[in-house]
Amino acid sequence: MLRLRPYRKSDAEYIVTWIKDEVTFRKWSADRFDSYPITAEDVNKLYDNYALLYDFIPMTAFDDDKPSGHLFMRFTDSDKKELRFGFVIVDNAKRGMGYGKELLTLSLQYAFELLMAQKVTLGVFENNRPAYCCYRSVGFEDTGERENYHILQEDWKCLELEISR
Template sequence: MRLRPYKSCDAKRIISWIRDEEVFHKWGGDHFGLYPISAETVDNKYLKDNGDCKEEDNFYPWIAFTDEDGVIGHFIMRYIHGDNKVLRFGWVIVDDSIRGKGYGTSMLRTGLNYAFNILGVQTVTIGVFEHNDIAHSCYKKVGFVDKEIVPHERENIIEMAITKEEFI
Protein backbone atom coordinates (compact mmCIF):
# COMPACT_ATOMS: atom_id res chain seq x y z
CA MET A 1 0.00 0.00 0.00
CA ARG A 2 1.27 3.40 -0.97
CA LEU A 3 -0.12 6.92 -0.94
CA ARG A 4 0.25 9.68 -3.48
CA PRO A 5 -1.24 13.16 -3.69
CA TYR A 6 -4.63 13.53 -5.38
CA LYS A 7 -4.64 14.55 -9.05
CA SER A 8 -7.57 15.92 -11.07
CA CYS A 9 -7.83 12.67 -13.01
CA ASP A 10 -8.68 10.87 -9.72
CA ALA A 11 -12.03 12.63 -9.35
CA LYS A 12 -13.78 10.31 -11.83
CA ARG A 13 -12.56 7.25 -9.94
CA ILE A 14 -13.69 8.64 -6.57
CA ILE A 15 -17.20 9.46 -7.78
CA SER A 16 -17.50 5.98 -9.32
CA TRP A 17 -17.40 4.60 -5.77
CA ILE A 18 -20.27 6.88 -4.68
CA ARG A 19 -23.03 4.75 -6.15
CA ASP A 20 -26.01 6.07 -4.21
CA GLU A 21 -27.19 8.88 -1.97
CA GLU A 22 -26.55 6.92 1.23
CA VAL A 23 -22.88 6.38 0.35
CA PHE A 24 -22.67 10.03 -0.70
CA HIS A 25 -23.86 11.25 2.70
CA LYS A 26 -21.72 8.81 4.69
CA TRP A 27 -18.69 9.89 2.69
CA GLY A 28 -19.13 13.61 3.26
CA GLY A 29 -21.89 14.78 0.98
CA ASP A 30 -22.81 17.67 3.26
CA HIS A 31 -19.64 19.38 2.04
CA PHE A 32 -20.24 18.74 -1.65
CA GLY A 33 -23.79 19.90 -2.31
CA LEU A 34 -26.43 17.66 -3.81
CA TYR A 35 -26.28 14.08 -5.03
CA PRO A 36 -25.35 13.00 -7.67
CA ILE A 37 -21.89 14.49 -7.50
CA SER A 38 -19.69 15.25 -10.49
CA ALA A 39 -15.95 14.81 -10.94
CA GLU A 40 -15.75 18.56 -11.53
CA THR A 41 -17.35 19.23 -8.13
CA VAL A 42 -14.77 17.04 -6.36
CA ASP A 43 -11.90 18.58 -8.29
CA ASN A 44 -13.09 22.13 -7.60
CA LYS A 45 -13.47 21.36 -3.91
CA TYR A 46 -9.98 19.90 -3.66
CA LEU A 47 -8.00 22.21 -5.87
CA LYS A 48 -9.89 25.50 -5.63
CA ASP A 49 -12.15 25.72 -2.57
CA ASN A 50 -9.72 24.07 -0.17
CA GLY A 51 -6.55 24.77 -2.11
CA ASP A 52 -7.09 28.48 -1.57
CA CYS A 53 -8.05 28.14 2.07
CA LYS A 54 -7.15 30.85 4.55
CA GLU A 55 -4.60 28.64 6.26
CA GLU A 56 -1.82 27.83 3.85
CA ASP A 57 -0.65 24.25 3.62
CA ASN A 58 -3.70 22.89 5.43
CA PHE A 59 -5.45 20.47 3.06
CA TYR A 60 -4.04 17.20 1.72
CA PRO A 61 -6.15 14.86 -0.43
CA TRP A 62 -4.55 11.43 -0.87
CA ILE A 63 -4.98 8.47 -3.17
CA ALA A 64 -4.13 4.97 -1.94
CA PHE A 65 -2.94 2.37 -4.41
CA THR A 66 -1.30 -1.02 -4.68
CA ASP A 67 0.77 -2.52 -7.47
CA GLU A 68 -1.76 -5.35 -7.81
CA ASP A 69 -5.06 -3.44 -7.79
CA GLY A 70 -4.10 0.12 -8.72
CA VAL A 71 -6.11 2.93 -7.08
CA ILE A 72 -8.13 1.47 -4.22
CA GLY A 73 -9.08 4.33 -1.93
CA HIS A 74 -8.98 7.96 -0.97
CA PHE A 75 -9.03 10.25 2.07
CA ILE A 76 -8.01 13.74 3.08
CA MET A 77 -5.86 15.17 5.85
CA ARG A 78 -6.16 18.67 7.24
CA TYR A 79 -4.86 20.51 10.25
CA ILE A 80 -7.40 21.55 12.87
CA HIS A 81 -7.69 25.22 13.86
CA GLY A 82 -4.14 26.05 12.79
CA ASP A 83 -2.64 23.54 15.24
CA ASN A 84 0.11 21.62 13.45
CA LYS A 85 0.07 18.92 16.14
CA VAL A 86 -3.54 17.85 15.46
CA LEU A 87 -4.55 16.43 12.09
CA ARG A 88 -8.02 15.42 10.91
CA PHE A 89 -8.70 12.57 8.50
CA GLY A 90 -11.87 12.76 6.45
CA TRP A 91 -13.75 11.84 3.30
CA VAL A 92 -12.53 8.26 3.58
CA ILE A 93 -13.70 5.92 0.84
CA VAL A 94 -12.54 2.61 -0.59
CA ASP A 95 -13.46 1.05 -3.92
CA ASP A 96 -16.53 -0.99 -2.95
CA SER A 97 -15.69 -3.72 -5.46
CA ILE A 98 -12.66 -4.73 -3.39
CA ARG A 99 -13.94 -4.17 0.15
CA GLY A 100 -13.28 -6.83 2.74
CA LYS A 101 -9.61 -7.23 1.82
CA GLY A 102 -8.27 -4.94 4.55
CA TYR A 103 -7.48 -2.09 2.18
CA GLY A 104 -9.29 0.54 4.26
CA THR A 105 -7.36 -0.45 7.37
CA SER A 106 -4.08 -0.53 5.47
CA MET A 107 -4.77 2.84 3.84
CA LEU A 108 -5.47 4.51 7.17
CA ARG A 109 -2.45 2.90 8.85
CA THR A 110 -0.27 4.20 6.03
CA GLY A 111 -1.82 7.64 6.50
CA LEU A 112 -1.24 7.52 10.26
CA ASN A 113 2.37 6.53 9.75
CA TYR A 114 2.82 9.54 7.47
CA ALA A 115 1.00 11.85 9.90
CA PHE A 116 2.99 10.81 12.95
CA ASN A 117 6.41 10.13 11.46
CA ILE A 118 6.65 12.61 8.57
CA LEU A 119 4.33 15.47 9.54
CA GLY A 120 5.14 15.10 13.24
CA VAL A 121 1.60 15.46 14.57
CA GLN A 122 0.68 14.23 18.04
CA THR A 123 -3.01 13.40 17.48
CA VAL A 124 -5.16 12.40 14.53
CA THR A 125 -8.94 12.73 14.72
CA ILE A 126 -11.72 11.34 12.57
CA GLY A 127 -15.52 11.41 12.68
CA VAL A 128 -17.98 8.74 11.66
CA PHE A 129 -21.77 8.74 11.52
CA GLU A 130 -23.21 6.74 14.39
CA HIS A 131 -24.84 4.10 12.17
CA ASN A 132 -21.90 3.63 9.79
CA ASP A 133 -20.83 0.39 11.48
CA ILE A 134 -18.42 -0.74 8.76
CA ALA A 135 -16.38 2.49 8.86
CA HIS A 136 -16.55 2.66 12.66
CA SER A 137 -15.20 -0.89 12.93
CA CYS A 138 -12.41 -0.11 10.45
CA TYR A 139 -11.36 3.00 12.40
CA LYS A 140 -11.29 1.03 15.66
CA LYS A 141 -9.13 -1.67 14.03
CA VAL A 142 -6.60 0.98 13.12
CA GLY A 143 -6.51 2.19 16.74
CA PHE A 144 -8.89 5.15 16.82
CA VAL A 145 -10.80 5.43 20.10
CA ASP A 146 -14.30 6.86 20.57
CA LYS A 147 -14.09 10.24 22.32
CA GLU A 148 -17.56 11.78 22.15
CA ILE A 149 -20.85 11.76 20.30
CA VAL A 150 -21.71 15.04 18.61
CA PRO A 151 -25.26 15.80 17.50
CA HIS A 152 -25.62 16.43 13.77
CA GLU A 153 -28.72 17.24 11.74
CA ARG A 154 -28.55 13.99 9.73
CA GLU A 155 -27.42 11.67 12.55
CA ASN A 156 -24.99 11.82 15.44
CA ILE A 157 -21.26 11.75 14.72
CA ILE A 158 -18.86 9.67 16.78
CA GLU A 159 -15.67 11.67 17.19
CA MET A 160 -12.60 9.45 17.42
CA ALA A 161 -8.90 10.07 17.97
CA ILE A 162 -5.55 8.33 18.15
CA THR A 163 -2.30 9.69 19.54
CA LYS A 164 1.21 9.00 18.36
CA GLU A 165 1.82 6.96 21.51
CA GLU A 166 -1.24 4.79 20.84
CA PHE A 167 -0.26 4.07 17.24
CA ILE A 168 1.38 0.69 16.82
Protein backbone atom coordinates (compact mmCIF):
# COMPACT_ATOMS: atom_id res chain seq x y z
CA MET A 1 0.00 0.00 0.00
CA LEU A 2 1.38 3.36 -1.03
CA ARG A 3 1.29 6.49 1.06
CA LEU A 4 1.92 10.05 -0.05
CA ARG A 5 4.19 12.58 1.63
CA PRO A 6 5.91 15.84 0.74
CA TYR A 7 9.03 15.45 -1.38
CA ARG A 8 12.40 15.42 0.35
CA LYS A 9 15.60 16.38 -1.43
CA SER A 10 16.95 12.90 -0.69
CA ASP A 11 14.13 11.44 -2.85
CA ALA A 12 15.92 12.68 -5.95
CA GLU A 13 18.58 9.99 -5.43
CA TYR A 14 15.87 7.38 -6.02
CA ILE A 15 14.10 9.18 -8.84
CA VAL A 16 17.17 9.48 -11.06
CA THR A 17 17.75 5.71 -10.81
CA TRP A 18 14.26 4.99 -12.18
CA ILE A 19 15.17 6.55 -15.53
CA LYS A 20 17.18 4.02 -17.53
CA ASP A 21 17.43 5.65 -20.97
CA GLU A 22 17.04 9.00 -22.69
CA VAL A 23 13.71 8.18 -24.34
CA THR A 24 12.18 7.38 -20.93
CA PHE A 25 13.83 10.50 -19.54
CA ARG A 26 12.29 12.74 -22.22
CA LYS A 27 8.86 11.13 -21.86
CA TRP A 28 9.11 12.03 -18.18
CA SER A 29 10.60 15.52 -18.39
CA ALA A 30 10.14 16.70 -22.00
CA ASP A 31 12.61 19.54 -22.48
CA ARG A 32 12.82 20.74 -18.88
CA PHE A 33 16.44 19.61 -18.50
CA ASP A 34 19.21 20.52 -20.92
CA SER A 35 20.99 17.18 -20.92
CA TYR A 36 20.79 13.50 -20.04
CA PRO A 37 21.63 11.84 -17.73
CA ILE A 38 20.73 14.01 -14.76
CA THR A 39 21.80 13.90 -11.15
CA ALA A 40 19.82 14.27 -7.96
CA GLU A 41 21.36 17.73 -7.68
CA ASP A 42 19.91 18.65 -11.09
CA VAL A 43 16.42 17.63 -9.95
CA ASN A 44 16.71 19.57 -6.71
CA LYS A 45 18.06 22.66 -8.46
CA LEU A 46 15.11 22.66 -10.89
CA TYR A 47 12.68 22.16 -8.01
CA ASP A 48 14.25 25.02 -6.06
CA ASN A 49 13.67 27.25 -9.11
CA TYR A 50 10.09 26.01 -9.52
CA ALA A 51 9.42 26.77 -5.86
CA LEU A 52 10.35 30.41 -6.55
CA LEU A 53 8.22 30.65 -9.70
CA TYR A 54 5.11 28.60 -8.93
CA ASP A 55 2.84 27.45 -6.16
CA PHE A 56 4.81 24.21 -6.33
CA ILE A 57 4.01 21.02 -4.41
CA PRO A 58 6.32 18.07 -5.08
CA MET A 59 5.13 14.77 -3.59
CA THR A 60 6.58 11.31 -3.11
CA ALA A 61 4.73 8.02 -2.83
CA PHE A 62 6.37 5.40 -0.67
CA ASP A 63 5.90 1.89 0.60
CA ASP A 64 8.01 0.26 3.28
CA ASP A 65 9.60 3.70 3.91
CA LYS A 66 11.23 3.69 0.46
CA PRO A 67 10.17 6.01 -2.38
CA SER A 68 8.24 4.16 -5.10
CA GLY A 69 6.70 7.03 -7.05
CA HIS A 70 6.78 10.76 -7.48
CA LEU A 71 5.03 13.71 -9.07
CA PHE A 72 4.68 17.40 -8.56
CA MET A 73 1.60 19.57 -8.45
CA ARG A 74 1.36 23.26 -9.19
CA PHE A 75 -1.53 25.64 -9.35
CA THR A 76 -1.95 27.25 -12.76
CA ASP A 77 -4.38 29.98 -11.70
CA SER A 78 -4.43 32.62 -8.98
CA ASP A 79 -7.75 31.32 -7.62
CA LYS A 80 -6.14 27.92 -6.93
CA LYS A 81 -8.89 26.00 -8.67
CA GLU A 82 -6.78 24.33 -11.36
CA LEU A 83 -3.83 22.13 -10.53
CA ARG A 84 -1.33 20.60 -12.93
CA PHE A 85 0.50 17.33 -12.35
CA GLY A 86 4.00 16.95 -13.75
CA PHE A 87 7.00 14.61 -13.68
CA VAL A 88 4.81 11.62 -12.85
CA ILE A 89 7.02 8.56 -12.40
CA VAL A 90 7.07 5.19 -10.68
CA ASP A 91 10.08 3.05 -9.78
CA ASN A 92 10.79 1.17 -13.00
CA ALA A 93 10.99 -2.13 -11.06
CA LYS A 94 7.36 -1.61 -9.99
CA ARG A 95 5.78 -0.57 -13.28
CA GLY A 96 2.84 -2.64 -14.43
CA MET A 97 1.93 -3.53 -10.83
CA GLY A 98 -0.68 -0.84 -10.13
CA TYR A 99 1.69 1.62 -8.46
CA GLY A 100 1.04 4.34 -11.04
CA LYS A 101 -2.71 4.07 -10.62
CA GLU A 102 -2.33 4.14 -6.83
CA LEU A 103 0.01 7.16 -6.99
CA LEU A 104 -2.50 9.02 -9.15
CA THR A 105 -5.48 8.04 -7.01
CA LEU A 106 -3.75 9.28 -3.84
CA SER A 107 -2.62 12.46 -5.58
CA LEU A 108 -6.08 13.22 -6.95
CA GLN A 109 -7.56 12.68 -3.51
CA TYR A 110 -4.97 15.10 -2.09
CA ALA A 111 -5.65 17.63 -4.87
CA PHE A 112 -9.44 17.57 -4.57
CA GLU A 113 -9.94 17.04 -0.84
CA LEU A 114 -7.02 18.87 0.77
CA LEU A 115 -6.04 21.48 -1.81
CA MET A 116 -9.67 21.96 -2.94
CA ALA A 117 -8.78 21.99 -6.63
CA GLN A 118 -11.71 21.85 -9.03
CA LYS A 119 -9.72 20.48 -11.97
CA VAL A 120 -6.42 18.65 -12.48
CA THR A 121 -4.58 18.65 -15.80
CA LEU A 122 -1.49 16.94 -17.15
CA GLY A 123 0.30 16.33 -20.41
CA VAL A 124 1.41 12.98 -21.80
CA PHE A 125 3.26 12.22 -25.00
CA GLU A 126 1.28 10.13 -27.46
CA ASN A 127 4.22 7.72 -27.70
CA ASN A 128 3.86 6.95 -23.98
CA ARG A 129 0.89 4.61 -24.27
CA PRO A 130 1.30 2.91 -20.85
CA ALA A 131 1.16 6.29 -19.08
CA TYR A 132 -1.79 7.43 -21.21
CA CYS A 133 -3.73 4.26 -20.33
CA CYS A 134 -2.87 4.67 -16.64
CA TYR A 135 -4.16 8.26 -16.62
CA ARG A 136 -7.34 7.25 -18.39
CA SER A 137 -7.88 4.39 -15.91
CA VAL A 138 -8.21 6.87 -13.03
CA GLY A 139 -10.61 9.14 -14.91
CA PHE A 140 -8.52 11.63 -16.88
CA GLU A 141 -10.18 12.64 -20.16
CA ASP A 142 -8.42 13.67 -23.36
CA THR A 143 -9.25 17.33 -24.09
CA GLY A 144 -8.26 17.07 -27.75
CA GLU A 145 -5.59 19.75 -27.27
CA ARG A 146 -2.13 18.94 -28.63
CA GLU A 147 1.24 20.60 -28.21
CA ASN A 148 4.20 19.79 -30.44
CA TYR A 149 7.72 19.21 -29.14
CA HIS A 150 10.89 18.48 -31.07
CA ILE A 151 12.69 15.84 -29.00
CA LEU A 152 15.57 13.57 -29.99
CA GLN A 153 15.34 14.74 -33.61
CA GLU A 154 11.66 13.72 -33.75
CA ASP A 155 8.35 15.53 -33.50
CA TRP A 156 6.39 14.37 -30.46
CA LYS A 157 2.79 15.32 -29.74
CA CYS A 158 1.83 16.01 -26.15
CA LEU A 159 -1.80 15.23 -25.35
CA GLU A 160 -3.62 17.35 -22.78
CA LEU A 161 -5.68 15.42 -20.23
CA GLU A 162 -7.92 16.66 -17.43
CA ILE A 163 -10.17 15.46 -14.66
CA SER A 164 -12.69 17.54 -12.74
CA ARG A 165 -14.01 17.19 -9.24
